[in-house]
Amino acid sequence: MEIDKVTFWGEHTTILGWYETLENIEKEIREIAGAINNGDGAYSLKYNAEIELGGFFGSSKIKK
Structure with a gap:
Protein backbone atom coordinates (compact mmCIF):
# COMPACT_ATOMS: atom_id res chain seq x y z
CA MET A 1 0.00 0.00 0.00
CA GLU A 2 1.28 3.40 -0.79
CA ILE A 3 -0.56 6.49 0.32
CA ASP A 4 0.79 9.93 -0.49
CA LYS A 5 -0.76 12.64 1.61
CA VAL A 6 -0.03 16.22 2.51
CA THR A 7 -0.04 16.97 6.23
CA PHE A 8 -1.49 20.03 7.93
CA TRP A 9 1.93 21.69 7.69
CA GLY A 10 2.27 20.93 3.95
CA GLU A 11 4.67 18.01 4.30
CA HIS A 12 4.33 15.09 1.93
CA THR A 13 4.18 11.70 3.64
CA THR A 14 4.26 8.32 1.93
CA ILE A 15 3.10 5.34 3.95
CA LEU A 16 4.26 2.12 2.36
CA GLY A 17 2.82 -0.32 4.87
CA TRP A 18 1.62 -0.62 8.45
CA TYR A 19 1.63 -3.91 10.26
CA GLU A 20 -0.33 -5.15 13.26
CA GLY A 55 -8.40 13.74 12.06
CA PHE A 56 -7.48 17.37 11.84
CA PHE A 57 -3.81 16.70 11.17
CA GLY A 58 -4.47 13.80 8.76
CA SER A 59 -3.17 11.20 11.17
CA SER A 60 -3.22 7.54 10.16
CA LYS A 61 -4.68 4.63 12.09
CA ILE A 62 -5.38 0.96 11.47
CA LYS A 63 -8.95 0.28 10.31
CA LYS A 64 -10.95 -1.73 12.81
Missing part, protein backbone atom coordinates in the same frame (compact mmCIF):
# COMPACT_ATOMS: atom_id res chain seq x y z
CA THR A 21 2.22 -7.73 14.41
CA LEU A 22 5.94 -8.34 14.27
CA GLU A 23 5.17 -11.74 12.73
CA ASN A 24 3.49 -10.04 9.75
CA ILE A 25 6.49 -7.75 9.29
CA GLU A 26 8.89 -10.71 9.34
CA LYS A 27 6.79 -12.67 6.81
CA GLU A 28 6.68 -9.64 4.51
CA ILE A 29 10.44 -9.13 4.71
CA ARG A 30 11.09 -12.81 3.90
CA GLU A 31 8.80 -12.65 0.86
CA ILE A 32 10.33 -9.37 -0.35
CA ALA A 33 13.81 -10.91 -0.03
CA GLY A 34 12.59 -13.96 -1.97
CA ALA A 35 11.19 -11.76 -4.74
CA ILE A 36 14.50 -9.89 -4.98
CA ASN A 37 16.43 -13.18 -5.12
CA ASN A 38 14.10 -14.40 -7.90
CA GLY A 39 14.75 -11.22 -9.87
CA ASP A 40 11.11 -10.11 -9.71
CA GLY A 41 10.63 -6.54 -10.92
CA ALA A 42 7.75 -5.81 -8.55
CA TYR A 43 6.25 -7.02 -5.29
CA SER A 44 2.83 -6.31 -3.79
CA LEU A 45 2.53 -6.19 -0.02
CA LYS A 46 0.49 -9.08 1.39
CA TYR A 47 0.55 -8.81 5.18
CA ASN A 48 0.07 -5.09 5.79
CA ALA A 49 -2.92 -3.76 7.70
CA GLU A 50 -5.47 -1.47 6.10
CA ILE A 51 -5.29 2.06 7.41
CA GLU A 52 -7.46 5.13 7.24
CA LEU A 53 -6.50 8.75 7.22
CA GLY A 54 -8.44 11.14 9.40
Whole structure:
Protein backbone atom coordinates (compact mmCIF):
# COMPACT_ATOMS: atom_id res chain seq x y z
CA MET A 1 0.00 0.00 0.00
CA GLU A 2 1.28 3.40 -0.79
CA ILE A 3 -0.56 6.49 0.32
CA ASP A 4 0.79 9.93 -0.49
CA LYS A 5 -0.76 12.64 1.61
CA VAL A 6 -0.03 16.22 2.51
CA THR A 7 -0.04 16.97 6.23
CA PHE A 8 -1.49 20.03 7.93
CA TRP A 9 1.93 21.69 7.69
CA GLY A 10 2.27 20.93 3.95
CA GLU A 11 4.67 18.01 4.30
CA HIS A 12 4.33 15.09 1.93
CA THR A 13 4.18 11.70 3.64
CA THR A 14 4.26 8.32 1.93
CA ILE A 15 3.10 5.34 3.95
CA LEU A 16 4.26 2.12 2.36
CA GLY A 17 2.82 -0.32 4.87
CA TRP A 18 1.62 -0.62 8.45
CA TYR A 19 1.63 -3.91 10.26
CA GLU A 20 -0.33 -5.15 13.26
CA THR A 21 2.22 -7.73 14.41
CA LEU A 22 5.94 -8.34 14.27
CA GLU A 23 5.17 -11.74 12.73
CA ASN A 24 3.49 -10.04 9.75
CA ILE A 25 6.49 -7.75 9.29
CA GLU A 26 8.89 -10.71 9.34
CA LYS A 27 6.79 -12.67 6.81
CA GLU A 28 6.68 -9.64 4.51
CA ILE A 29 10.44 -9.13 4.71
CA ARG A 30 11.09 -12.81 3.90
CA GLU A 31 8.80 -12.65 0.86
CA ILE A 32 10.33 -9.37 -0.35
CA ALA A 33 13.81 -10.91 -0.03
CA GLY A 34 12.59 -13.96 -1.97
CA ALA A 35 11.19 -11.76 -4.74
CA ILE A 36 14.50 -9.89 -4.98
CA ASN A 37 16.43 -13.18 -5.12
CA ASN A 38 14.10 -14.40 -7.90
CA GLY A 39 14.75 -11.22 -9.87
CA ASP A 40 11.11 -10.11 -9.71
CA GLY A 41 10.63 -6.54 -10.92
CA ALA A 42 7.75 -5.81 -8.55
CA TYR A 43 6.25 -7.02 -5.29
CA SER A 44 2.83 -6.31 -3.79
CA LEU A 45 2.53 -6.19 -0.02
CA LYS A 46 0.49 -9.08 1.39
CA TYR A 47 0.55 -8.81 5.18
CA ASN A 48 0.07 -5.09 5.79
CA ALA A 49 -2.92 -3.76 7.70
CA GLU A 50 -5.47 -1.47 6.10
CA ILE A 51 -5.29 2.06 7.41
CA GLU A 52 -7.46 5.13 7.24
CA LEU A 53 -6.50 8.75 7.22
CA GLY A 54 -8.44 11.14 9.40
CA GLY A 55 -8.40 13.74 12.06
CA PHE A 56 -7.48 17.37 11.84
CA PHE A 57 -3.81 16.70 11.17
CA GLY A 58 -4.47 13.80 8.76
CA SER A 59 -3.17 11.20 11.17
CA SER A 60 -3.22 7.54 10.16
CA LYS A 61 -4.68 4.63 12.09
CA ILE A 62 -5.38 0.96 11.47
CA LYS A 63 -8.95 0.28 10.31
CA LYS A 64 -10.95 -1.73 12.81
